[in-house]
Amino acid sequence: MTIYARTTTDKADCPVCGTASRHRHGRYRRRLDDVALSGRRMVINLLVQRFRCPASACPQRTFIEQLDGLTERFARRTPRLRRLLERLTLVLAGRPAARLSAHLAVPVSANTLLRLLRRRLVQPRARAPRVLGVDDFATRKGHV
Ligand SMILES: [Zn+2]
Structure with a gap:
């Protein structure tokens, strides 16, 4: 089963510097395998947008938007x-x-x-904590 979809967002954040961009720079088709639907292989054929980073000092000139929970960089x-x-x-x-x-x-x-x-x-998987509390140092019984 294949789902064809396209994004309609009008801005995205640069993955390198975090600057929000509204400068669209074309589209890009991605093919994503997803979990099966009713025992059938599921593919999402997604048309995403490429944006141009507006930050002049940023080394990333263009980037592909990511959809939270649906896409990850370079992932199929x-x-x-x-x-x-x-x-x-x-x-x-x-x-x-x-x-x-x-x-x-x-x-x-x-x-x-x-x-x-x-x-x-x-x-x-996550950023290292910047501040630790006393409870973060608590040890479990039997473990030192
Ligand atoms: Zn950038």
Whole structure:
């Protein structure tokens, strides 16, 4: 199943400097695999917009808009599908996760699953906290 969609946003934030831009610079078609729908493989064919960064000092001249919860930079899968595949790989490991992914109509090779997981483990998921409270240093019983 394929869903064809296009964005209608009129501004986006530069991923490098964070400056908001309203300077559209063309469109770009993305093909995203998503979790299955009624046991069928799901593809989102999404027409996104390219913007020009207005900050003169920014090294990123143009960038593609990202849709929260639907797209990630350079990704060919939705965040929802990526998380599902990461969890399958964490619980089952490569080959069993690959076999189950085929049954779930999101077939992915064991090597790809391991690569996805490795990439996620290398990237920090959240910013490091700037301020810590006393409770953040509390230790669990039995652990020092
Ligand atoms: Zn920028």
